[in-house]
Amino acid sequence: MSEEYGIGATAVGIKAKDGVVLAAEKRITYGFYSLSSSGKKVYVVNDRMALASAGVIADMQTIAKILRVNAKMYELESRRKPSIAAMAKLLSVIMFNRRIMPFIAEVLVGGYDEEGPHIFVLDPVGSLIEDDYAALGTGAKMAISILDANYSKDVDVSGARKLAINAIRAALERDPVSGGGIDLVTVTADGVSEEEIKVSAVVG
Structure with a gap:
């Protein structure tokens, strides 16, 4: 979908045995025109859930707001x-x-609940797949090759973090419309941890 609209992006999600990792590069582009290198494509929903996305930045932000509001409403009504x-x-x-x-x-929706860690993949019309790992966007072909070659169901969040960074780095090296550094979120039973990996630490 991102390739069809000429919107550069790379996002990955990885399920580990003790949590999930979601990551995306930061460049905002339309076609080969770069608008910004400080865009945010990974969003925290609550202290147990986050999402990563590839597409139009306004739509990504709207989807994140919708999920945050509905998660909060559910929590207020059901008290869980x-x-x-x-x-x-x-x-x-x-x-x-x-x-x-x-x-x-x-969109990639990932988090940790009473059943453990989960990663769900959604396309623009709502198709829903649960998987162990996934990559989205124009750089997905490069990123998924790294995930396919190195993923293990026994990986922990530390290993999944390194794998996610390597997958995004592969896209930064080869996809001309991905770049600007990496946003990364780790979700475990202890909560959510966000970090930004500066552009100087990666190619792109």
């Missing part, structure tokens, strides 16, 4: 946090209902 699967399915329905004029965004 929603499961990752429930929030991913809700977002799937919302995106499907917009299929005539869809959000121009591919």
Whole structure:
């Protein structure tokens, strides 16, 4: 979808045995025109959930706000946090209902709940797949090759973090419209941790 609209992006999600890692590069582009190198494509939803996305930045921001609001409403009404699967399915329905004029965004929803870590992949019309790892955007072909070659179900969040960085780095080296550094979120039973890896530390 991102390639069809000429929107550069690379985002990856990895499920580890003790949590999940979501990461994305920071460059905002349309075609080969770079608008910014400080865009945010990884969003914290609550202290157990986050999402990463590739697509139009306004649509990514809107999707993140929708998920945050619905997660908070659920928590206030039920007095417990929603499961990752429930929030991913809700977002799937919302995106499907917009299929005539869809959000121009591919989304990874990841988090840790009572059932453990989860990664869900959604396309712009709401197709929903749970997987161990995934890559989205124009740099996905490069990133997924790194994930395919190095992923193990026994990986911990520390190893998944390194793998996510290497996957994004592969895209930065080869995809001309990905770059600007990396935003990364780790979600475990202890909560959410955000970090930004500066452009000087990676290619692009």
